[in-house]
Amino acid sequence: MNYTKKPKVIVVGAGVAGLTTGIYLLDNGFDVEIYEKHYIAGGECTGWYRKGQYIDGCAHWIVGTEPTSELYPLWEHIGAFDGNPEIFPTEYLTKFQLKDGRFFTFYSDLDKLENEFLTFFPEDKRAIKRFLNTVKVYRFTHIPVKKPLDLMNWFQYLAYGISLLPMALPFAHYKHVSLERYIRHFKNEDLKSIFLRFLDPGYNIHSFFYVCQTFSKGDAGVVEGGSLAMMQRVAENFKRKGGKLFLNTPVDEVLIENKTAYGIRLENGQELRADYVVASTDAHHTLNKLLLRGKVRDKGFERQFKDDKANPVHSSMMLAYRTTHNMTDYPRMMDFMIDKPFNWMGCDYTHFAIRNFTFDKSLPSQNGETLLTVLLPTNEKVYQSLKALSPSEYKEKKAEFAGIFTKLILEKTGLKEDELELLDVTSPLTYERYTNAYKGSYMSFVTTDKTHGLMRPGLIKGLKNFVIAGQWIMPPGGLPIALFSGKHAAYRITKMAGKKFLNKEEKALALLKRFSIGR
Numbered sequence: 001m002n003y004t005k006k007p008k009v010i011v012v013g014a015g016v017a018g019l020t021t022g023i024y025l026l027d028n029g030f031d032v033e034i035y036e037k038h039y040i041a042g043g044e045c046t047g048w049y050r051k052g053q054y055i056d057g058c059a060h061w062i063v064g065t066e067p068t069s070e071l072y073p074l075w076e077h078i079g080a081f082d083g084n085p086e087i088f089p090t091e092y093l094t095k096f097q098l099k100d101g102r103f104f105t106f107y108s109d110l111d112k113l114e115n116e117f118l119t120f121f122p123e124d125k126r127a128i129k130r131f132l133n134t135v136k137v138y139r140f141t142h143i144p145v146k147k148p149l150d151l152m153n154w155f156q157y158l159a160y161g162i163s164l165l166p167m168a169l170p171f172a173h174y175k176h177v178s179l180e181r182y183i184r185h186f187k188n189e190d191l192k193s194i195f196l197r198f199l200d201p202g203y204n205i206h207s208f209f210y211v212c213q214t215f216s217k218g219d220a221g222v223v224e225g226g227s228l229a230m231m232q233r234v235a236e237n238f239k240r241k242g243g244k245l246f247l248n249t250p251v252d253e254v255l256i257e258n259k260t261a262y263g264i265r266l267e268n269g270q271e272l273r274a275d276y277v278v279a280s281t282d283a284h285h286t287l288n289k290l291l292l293r294g295k296v297r298d299k300g301f302e303r304q305f306k307d308d309k310a311n312p313v314h315s316s317m318m319l320a321y322r323t324t325h326n327m328t329d330y331p332r333m334m335d336f337m338i339d340k341p342f343n344w345m346g347c348d349y350t351h352f353a354i355r356n357f358t359f360d361k362s363l364p365s366q367n368g369e370t371l372l373t374v375l376l377p378t379n380e381k382v383y384q385s386l387k388a389l390s391p392s393e394y395k396e397k398k399a400e401f402a403g404i405f406t407k408l409i410l411e412k413t414g415l416k417e418d419e420l421e422l423l424d425v426t427s428p429l430t431y432e433r434y435t436n437a438y439k440g441s442y443m444s445f446v447t448t449d450k451t452h453g454l455m456r457p458g459l460i461k462g463l464k465n466f467v468i469a470g471q472w473i474m475p476p477g478g479l480p481i482a483l484f485s486g487k488h489a490a491y492r493i494t495k496m497a498g499k500k501f502l503n504k505e506e507k508a509l510a511l512l513k514r515f516s517i518g519r
């Protein structure tokens with residue numbers, strides 16, 4: 001290493017994790033270059049335009065939007081909230097239409113939720129109380145955002161362990177209970193279906209408790225302007241701090257000699273040297289392509305990818321529409337039952353949720369039209385079937401899918417045909433093409449009742465000067481995991497360089513900024 005210069009780090013990928021790693025490394029006196037294959041930064045946290053209409057392709061909720069929460073200062077620090085965008089709280093997860101046509105509101109506030117539950121399902125009073133009490137205990141969950149667990153001293157480790165004590169018992173109890181098994185406690189079929197319409201039956205119930213506790217703390221809002229604008233702010237912040245961002249620059253391989261990473265080779269053949277390399281790309285891509293095309297092994301990840309029963313991945317189809325209808329009185333998120341459930345390419349569809357973007361007046365649109373999106377989970381069969389199609393067949397299948405749901409949307413919302421315009425259809429192949437996401441998955445491994453272990457360190461045994469960041473280090477992934485994994489990767493590199501990690505993000509400062517400027 002040349003000690004007269006700042007140590008140089010190359011980060012592969014400019015998603016949430018890559019940019020976060022870069023920003024924290026710049027704070028710690030490193031030279032940072034990020035290489036990104038796509039023509040924009042943001043990775044899966046993105047949005048795009050069709051016919052002048054902005055389409056948000058990601059954040060339905062962002063954990064860490066509540067100013068006193070542990071993740072808020074990280075978002076603030078990386079620049080996600082630069083310019084003080086409005087943060088829209090999530091009053092409810094979704095309004096679920098029941099069989100009799102009434103809407104059940106899954107409130108974030110637990111008192112309101114209890115009231116709603118008991119009004120609709122009084123026969124399940126005991127099970128509902130038990131559910132809500134467990135959610136309250138899960139509010140003690142928190143992520144070791146300051147530093148990776150294995151780098152804590154024994155005192156910090158002990159303090160972290162003690163802070164989690166209240167939820168130790170429920171966690172141990174529910175760790176291996178699937179959502180499907182948990183809902184057997186309920187008598188009412190509508191109540192069961194609400195749970196199943198929110199998360200897949202194979203999910204561990206632990207994930208459901210986690211989601212509900214986050215909402216109950218008001219810590220899962222969305223940010224004005226959408227995912228694309230948020231990530232553009234983060235990328236600008238990275239560049240302002242002196243980071244170099246190379247877009248349209250796919251990386252072919254990490255260069256390794258004597259079991260030490262020393263740079264990267266771009267797909268155009270150019271070799272670039274660095275003191276450290278961070279891969280913030282999809283973990284499957286990292287292991288099977290970037291790291292000598294699978295020759296550098298990581299048994300833990302290999303086991304996870306191999307055992308797809310215990311660690312499945314989920315992907316999605318997304319339909320984007322704009323409507324000229326005034327949607328102000330419609331819920332922000334509404335979930336409808338499909339009267340005649342059907343199977344499309346191997347995946348069952350029994351319900352669908354429409355996201356109504358009227359809440360965000362800043363979104364660019366034409367003549368006051370509103371964006372509506374419908375995100376529909378898909379499975380491995382859909383991914384494989386779509387992958388086997390020719391380009392024209394693929395186009396036809398997407399049109400077929402959109403046709404089915406357009407009809408359903410018109411039927412359920414009462415919108416007229418000429419009020420609804422289909423703008424775009426994405427599939428797992430879209431996310432695979434743009435971000436190299438494994439099977440087009442939109443999070444990392446689903447946490448099931450068979451999932452073992454949660455957090456991975458992001459280090460490969462026997463490989464020096466290399467760290468993995470990104471949502472795959474902790475199932476089920478998502479934006480919060482990508483965020484803190486980036487900070488952790490920077491922490492590890494700083495430590496490898498023999499330096500003390502300087503934590504420039506300050507909770508008090510973040511709060512002060514939020515409440516003193518322009519609000």
Ligand SMILES: Cc1cc2nc3c(=O)[nH]c(=O)nc-3n(C[C@H](O)[C@H](O)[C@H](O)COP(=O)(O)OP(=O)(O)OC[C@H]3O[C@@H](n4cnc5c(N)ncnc54)[C@H](O)[C@@H]3O)c2cc1C
Pocket residue numbers: 012013014015016017018035036037038041042043044045057058059060061062063249250251252280281282285316318375431434435436437441442443444469470471472477478479480482
């Ligand atoms: C439709 C959808 C909705 C979602 N909704 C939510 C939500 O509401 N809340 C939530 O918390 N999460 C949500 N997520 C998940 C969230 O977007 C991801 O968890 C997060 O963005 C992952 O960030 P990351 O940095 O770990 O990985 P990525 O975003 O995948 O970033 C990896 C980057 O590496 C780049 N790359 C890959 N290979 C190479 C290469 N060889 N060379 C150079 N660059 C490369 C990619 O292009 C990408 O930019 C959603 C995802 C999708 C797709």
